[in-house]
Amino acid sequence: xxxxxxxxxxxxxxxxxxxxxxxxxxxxxxxxxxxxxxxxxxxxxxxxxxxxxxxxxxxxxxxxxxxxxxxxxxxxxxxxxxxxxxxxxxxxxxxxxxxxxxxxxxxxxxxxxxxxxxxxxxxxxxxxxxxxxxxxxxxxxxxxxxxxxxxxxxxxxxx
Numbered sequence: 001x002x003x004x005x006x007x008x009x010x011x012x013x014x015x016x017x018x019x020x021x022x023x024x025x026x027x028x029x030x031x032x033x034x035x036x037x038x039x040x041x042x043x044x045x046x047x048x049x050x051x052x053x054x055x056x057x058x059x060x061x062x063x064x065x066x067x068x069x070x071x072x073x074x075x076x077x078x079x080x081x082x083x084x085x086x087x088x089x090x091x092x093x094x095x096x097x098x099x100x101x102x103x104x105x106x107x108x109x110x111x112x113x114x115x116x117x118x119x120x121x122x123x124x125x126x127x128x129x130x131x132x133x134x135x136x137x138x139x140x141x142x143x144x145x146x147x148x149x150x151x152x153x154x155x156x157x158x159x
Contacts, residue, residue: 012127013037013055017047017073018062018089023114027060030116036123044073051080057127058085060119063093063101063109070097074104085126089114 014036016027024040031038039054041047050056059077063070077084088101091112098109107126110119 011035011037012057012123013039014123015047015050015056015059016040017044017059018042019065020062023062023089027114027116027119030120031123034120034124044069044076047073048076048080051077051084056081056084058087058123060087060089061101061106062089062091063097064089064091071100071104074101074106078105087119087122087126 014031016024016031016038018024018027018040019042024042028038028040039050039056041050047059047061051059061070061073061077074086077086086101086106088098088106088109089112090098090109091114093109102109108122110122
């Protein structure tokens with residue numbers, strides 16, 4: 001039984017924001033195998049466009065980029081979907097970037113090498129323990145809606 005069997009309204013939708021195609025492919029395959037609907041983008045601006053057009057239940061955000069970019073992306077995501085759980089993927093992030101992102105209400109940090117089993121457990125727990133009314137549908141009023149989102153497997157250590 002996949003986690004989506006626990007939810008009668010369909011699979012949860014995950015937004016993966018990561019610039020590396022290999023991580024996008026591996027995470028996408030693993031999450032889809034667990035029953036998640038996965039949307040993959042390589043940049044924060046693409047992520048914002050996705051959350052404006054689609055229902056997203058959780059986001060996975062790579063924070064290995066610039067210190068200035070991460071707070072801007074998280075702030076923009078919060079403006080669109082204030083209750084969106086965001087898990088940070090920290091392959092080579094600096095401590096101040098992690099601290100800033102956590103201060104902006106990111107849920108947690110998953111360090112590299114990524115353990116997909118831990119990630120899936122985090123997602124399952126986060127998404128199934130949230131009240132259903134928090135799940136955002138495209139038809140709900142959002143702030144700024146007038147502007148048009150075998151053993152453990154490890155990823156991210158293959159630089």
